[in-house]
Amino acid sequence: MNTPAVENTEPAVEQATEPSRTLGVEEEFLVVAPETGASSGRGPAVLAGVADVDPQHSFHPELMTSQTEAATGVCTSSAQLSAQLRSARERMSRAAQAEGLALISSGTPPFPGEPGAISPGTHFTRIAEAYRAVVTDYQACGCHVHVGVPDREQAVAVINHLRRWLPSLLAMSANSPFHLGTDTGHDSWRAVQQSRFPGWGIPPRFRSAAEHDEHVARLIECGVLVDEAMSFWLARPSPHLPTVELRVADAATTVGEALLQAVVTRALVRTAQRELDAGREAPEFDPRLEQAAVWTAARHGLDGPGIDLVGRRRVRSAELVHRMIRWAAAELEETRDLATVRKLIAGLLHCGTGARRQRTAAARGDRALLGALQVTRDERGAR
Known part of the structure; x- marks a missing residue:
């Protein structure tokens, strides 16, 4: 059984009357040995x-063969998203168990073990x-998390307003x-690991989509990014979808926590x-304070x-x-999510991140610890 937690209450794109009502979630998991929690490089077998x-x-697949990813379709309500998150976890958990493996949801591997190999593919x-x-x-x-927007121009302008909240979204999700096998002293060691990549953190404040794209192209030309899909900012216009994409959160232990982020x-x-x-x-901030805010969220x-x-x-x-x-309360009320969000946050503050x-x-x-992190075949009975 898992420890008590908040309760559980690259998506495809479809046309919607109001794009900003659409959302989808990508969840990344670790593939491990069920007895020890050590990473297993047999992620491709689970995906099969x-x-x-x-x-x-x-x-x-993800970067390492010890990882897998599940993406929901496009959702318009929290109930629909919750059901899809739960279903995807159950399907992948069954596939892992069929291979004598288990899935855990943690931002970094908590147990000693080999990381596996780089997944095959040119990218x-x-x-x-x-x-x-x-x-x-x-x-x-x-x-x-992906949220639909009408176009890239609005995506860039929206992200300017989200920059101040990215450290809070990280703090709320801290799960690594x-x-x-070592306690890092940080609540999100994943964020610290990601800080080793060029340009990671709160994105710059861009005046237009053209300025954003020019900046990314310059980083690619300078050789620090592999391609336009490899920017390491915590929020960005999706390179492929008409969405704002937030990549700030650690892997969520429960469906409820993934739902809360979304x-x-x-x-x-x-x-x-x-x-x-x-x-x-959107207001402008001191870049040094931005870095400090993200680091502090990862630490505490x-x-x-x-x-x-x-x-x-x-x-x-x-x-x-x-x-x-x-x-954001007025919009949470509009989508009938405010009561759910308040309940989930109260659970986080009571039980902990x-x-x-x-x-x-x-x-x-x-x-x-392994039991607390394991993705089960039926989360409703284990959360």
Whole structure:
């Protein structure tokens, strides 16, 4: 059984009357030995077990063969998204068990073990050649959220308004305190690992999609990015889809936590659109404080200080999350998600983020930690 947690209450694109109501989630998982939690390079075998066509889900390899990814289809309600998240986890969990393996959802591998190999394919090979030792043990897993927008121009303008909230979204999701058997002292070691890549963090404030694209092209020409799909910012216009893509969150232990990231992100996008419609431009921040805010969120999660980028001062991380929800409350109310979000956040503050729950489980031994992170075939009975 898993430790108590908040309850559980690259997507395809379809046309919608209002794009900003559409959302989808990509979840990355670690493939492990079920007895020890050690990483297994048999991710391709798990993916082969879910290879049948399913319009609601798609399943993909990740950088290392010890990782897999499940993506929902396009959703318009939190209930629809929750059902698809749960279904995808159940399908992939069945495929892993059929191979004598297990899936765990953690931002970094908590147990000692070999990382497996770089997944086959030209794209992954180019990444390995470009970044060498930075990726040799890189098994970072995240929860990526896509929210529909009318066009790339609006995507860039929306992201300008989201920049102040990215550290809070990270703190709320922190779920990687351990790395290969060692407590790192950070709540999100995944974020620290990602900081080794060029340009990682809060994106610059761009005036237009053209300026954004020119900046990315310059980084590619300079040789620090493999291609336009490899920018490492925590939020970006999707290179392939008409969406704003947020890649700030650690892998979510539960469906409820993945759902929380998604519906809050959608509300933030919709609130940013309202600000733009009212002619209110996004504020600018000190880049050094931006870096400090992300680092602080990775270090402490919700159980410590955060940095208020507007006020330029230290504030409790939990208070910044409450401010974020207040900023987006009208849109959460509009989509009938406000009560659910408040309940899920109350659960996080009471039971702790994934990082705190991992440490609580680890105090009881490796078996307890493995049980706390394992993706089960039926989460409704285990959460």
